[in-house]
Amino acid sequence: MKISVIIPVFNEATELPATLAALRAQEALLEVILVDAGSTDSTAIIASEAGANIVFSPQRQRAAQMNLGAAAARGDALLFLHADTRLAPGALRTMEAAFQQKDVAGGGFARRFDSPSLILRATCALAEARTRICGWFFGDQAIFARRTVFTALGGFSEWDVFEDLDFSRRLARVGRVVTLRPPVVSSARRFHVGAARTTWRDFALTMRFLASARPPDNIPSRSLCSEP
Numbered sequence: 029m030k031i032s033v034i035i036p037v038f039n040e041a042t043e044l045p046a047t048l049a050a051l052r053a054q055e056a057l058l059e060v061i062l063v064d065a066g067s068t069d070s071t072a073i074i075a076s077e078a079g080a081n082i083v084f085s086p087q088r089q090r091a092a093q094m095n096l097g098a099a100a101a102r103g104d105a106l107l108f109l110h111a112d113t114r115l116a117p118g119a120l121r122t123m124e125a126a127f128q129q130k131d132v133a134g135g136g137f138a139r140r141f142d143s144p145s146l147i148l149r150a151t152c153a154l155a156e157a158r159t160r161i162c163g164w165f166f167g168d169q170a171i172f173a174r175r176t177v178f179t180a181l182g183g184f185s186e187w188d189v190f191e192d193l194d195f196s197r198r199l200a201r202v203g204r205v206v207t208l209r210p211p212v213v214s215s216a217r218r219f220h221v222g223a224a225r226t227t228w229r230d231f232a233l234t235m236r237f238l239a240s241a242r243p244p245d246n247i248p249s250r251s252l253c254s255e256p
Contacts, residue, residue: 032103036093056120091191112215133203134173136165143216163200167192
């Protein structure tokens with residue numbers, strides 16, 4: 029199985045090297061597609077030197093960038109990775125093994141943050157329980173899907189927020205989704221204003237989304253995650 033790893037980016041020169049290094053350590057057949065929305069730092073240079081394929085996006089929106097990357101992908105499976113999220117050794121082999129089960133449509137990984145915060149550890153435990161019970165993932169959990177299923181679902185809804193949760197909910201309706209370990213490691217940088225405050229805000233916004241199945245109005249773009 030060939031895996032296409034799609035990374036939407038904008039000015040990610042600080043976080044990207046570690047993410048690409050973790051991908052180089054994977055023992056799997058893969059291609060890396062970096063979808064750049066006009067970075068003004070050395071993001072594109074870092075990606076090029078690492079051997080990634082670079083697609084330039086006219087639109088700075090994570091959902092649109094991921095759809096653009098998927099259109100350029102040649103793999104049998106698509107994995108959507110945030111630039112500040114690192115795969116553990118052997119992660120893609122675990123993903124390949126999951127897809128040996130024909131009823132598996134996709135899924136995501138358990139997650140932990142690069143922070144000692146007990147609050148963030150607790151949220152990761154709750155998130156893993158949510159994914160195993162409901163099959164609902166957020167983008168920093170490295171969502172993946174069979175390419176045929178992704179295409180049939182029409183890809184990501186091109187919203188500024190909740191495109192990840194929306195897609196994973198639709199994915200769970202068409203096939204079995206799995207939560208894989210070892211966990212990915214995601215940057216805690218978006219919690220700079222405080223883990224408790226950011227977690228409560230995210231929870232409140234998520235409840236509003238689930239009540240309407242559309243992103244709530246007047247949410248700043250990318251409020252639930254770091255800039256793509």
